[in-house]
Amino acid sequence: MAFLLETLFGGLMTGMLYALVALGFVLIFKASGVFNFAQGAMVLVAALAMARFSEWIPKWLGMEPGLWGNVLAFILAAILMWLIAVLIERLVLRYLVNQEATSLLMATIGISYFLDGMGQILFGSSVYSINVGMPKDPVFILGEMFEGGILINLEDLSSAVVAALLVALLAMFFQYTSTGRALRAVADDHQAAQSIGIPLNRIWVVVWTVAGLVALVAGIIWGSKFGVQFTLSTAALRALPVVILGGLTSVPGAIVGGLIIGVGEKLSEVYLGPYVGGGIEIWFAYILALVFLLFRPQGLFGEKIIDRV
Template sequence: MGFFLETLFGGLMAGMLYSLIALGFVLIYKASGVFNFAQGAMVLFAALAMARFAEWFPKWFGFESLLLANLLAFIAAMALMVVLAWAIERLCLSKLVNQEGITLLMATLGIAYFLDGFGQTLFGSDIYSINVGMPKDPAFILEGMFEGGVMVSKEDLVAAVIAALLVVVLALFFQKTKTGRALRAVADDHQAAQSIGIPLNKIWVIVWSVAGFAALIAGIIWGSKLGVQFTLSLVALKALPVVILGGLTSVPGAIIGGLIIGVGEKLSEIYIGPMLGGGIEIWFAYVLALGFLLVRPQGLFGEKIIDRV
């Protein structure tokens, strides 16, 4: 039972990180009606910026404080993501207002490849580390219930708590604030939103900035765990099945979907993987998402679209 709980907790904590990345997909889809394939590249770009700024700033300004280096690097990386959001809106999205969804989808694919290449140009293509002081030692809980207790990674636990808090804050922002309601209006109908005075260009900059902030937090957490390398964008794409499972328009769906996939892939790898030769954790999420597309394409919490003629 103790081993099962270790696997379960590990899956829940990984699921929260998937939910954090998936939230970026959901936010942009709700505001623009386009599936943002660039979200994984944004996670990588933000992590690269954080890692390299934290390395460069102490050399440039002559201080040795890790805390100060990380704080300045975070501010600079977030500022860079806001500038990036403004540039994407100004140079790309503003030219594609009211275009077909496939046009916007292809635009995000182009943005993803651009960010991958531009990130290498700016920051290099080596493997970099992010040290934000997250604990690396394991912790043992429930020692009174199970012999030896249940081992939990402190780093995963801290990361999951940070991800959960950010998901809650962003969900409240989207549901309760005036800007959040404006984002939903823009998603429903661009022209109608513009006709009642909602500035489309401003809304898109805001939502891409918020998605960039989520990408930065996710990039810091994953970069601290795995190192900042160009496979990080592939890890971030694990959020694709999450949004398919939870629903493209649902913030709670992104959370529940992330937890289901995080737990499902860990348990299946441990208990089913040996019977199938291993490697199930790699494809479990995508097979589960395919199953949902066949029986419930709108996801668990997505809105079912009915065309009436």
Template sequence: MAFFLETLFGGLMAGMRYSLVALGFVLIYKASGVFNFAQGAMVLFGALAMARFSEWIPQWTGIQGLAFANILAFIMAGAVMFLVAWLIERLVLRHLVNQEGATLLMATLGIAYFLEGLGQTLFGSNIYKIDIGMPKDPVFIFEKVFAGGILINQEDLIAAVIAAALVATLSIFFQKTSTGRALRAVADDHQAAQSIGIPLNRIWFIVWCVAGVVALVAGMIWGSKLGVQFSLTTVALRALPVVILGGLTSVPGAILGGLIIGVGEKLSEVYLGPFVGGGIEIWFAYVLALGFLLFRPQGLFGEKIIDRV
């Protein structure tokens, strides 16, 4: 039982990290109705900015405190992501208002390649580390309940708590604020939203700023665990099954989808892997997503689109 719970907790914590990346996809889709292929590049760009600023700030200021460097680096990296969001809206999206979804999709592909190249130009292409002070040593919990206790990675636990707090905050933002309702209106119909006075350019700028902050936090968490390198863009591929499972328009769906994927990967690898030679964790999420595409393409919480003719 202790081993099962240990595997379950590990899956839940991994699932929250997936949910954080998937949230970026959901945010952009809710505002523009297009799948943002630039999300992985945004995660990488935010992680690079955070890693390099945290290195440069002690050199610039002479202050060696880790907390001070990380706080200032986060503020500066956040400002950079806001600037990137403003440039994307000003130079790209503003000229594509009311265009077809395929046009916006291709625009996000162009943004992805541009951000990857710009990140390498500005911050370098080496492998960097992010030290945000999260303890990396595992600890044992419930030692009085189970013999030997349950082994928990402290870094994964803290990262899961941060991801959960951010997801909960954004979920409330979408459901309870006028801006959140405006975002949903824009996603449903650009022209109708404009006709009732919703400023489309401002809404897109806001949602890209929020998605940039989400990408920055995701980049910090994944960069702290894996190191900041250009393969970090593939983290977004791990979130694709999550958004398919939960639904492209649902913030709660991104949470539940991430938890299901995370737990499913861990349990299948541990309990089914020995019978098939292992490696289930690599393809489990994509097979599950394929099943949903075949039988419930809108996902668990996605809106079913019915065209009346």
């Protein structure tokens, strides 16, 4: 029983990280109605910025690496993500207003390659580390209930708590703020939103900035655990089954989908891996997503679209 609980806890914590990455997809889709293939590149650039700024700032200011260096690095990285959002709106999105979704999709693919190249030019292509002070040592809990207790990784727990808080803040932002309601209106119909006075260009800057901040937090967490390298951009691919399960338009769906995928991967790795061979945790989520596409393509919380003719 203790081993099962360890596996479940590990899956839930990993699932929160998947949900955090998936949020970037959901945010962009809710505001523009297009799937953002650049989200992985945004996570990479944000993580590179945090890693390099936290290394450079203490040298520039003649201070010891530590809390204040990380705070300043986070602020500079957030400003960079805002600048990227502004440039994307000014140079790309404003010329694609009311265009076909395919055009916007291809634009995000181009943005992805551009961000990958810009990341190498600005920050280099080596492997970098991020140290924001998250505890690394595992601990045992519930020792009085189970012999030997349950092993919990404090870094995973801290990451899951941060991800959960950010998800809760974004859910409230979309539900209870005028900007959040405007984002939903823009996603439903660009022309109708513009006709009632919603500034489409400003809304897109806001949503790409928020998605950039989400990518920054996700990049810090993934970079702290595994290091910052260019394969980090493929981490977004691990979130694709999450948005398929939860629904492309649902913030709560990203949470639930992430938890299902995280737990499913861990359980399949531990209990099915010995029978079907190694690597099941890599493809399990995609098989589950395929089943959902066949029987419930809108996902658990997505909106079912009915066309009347």
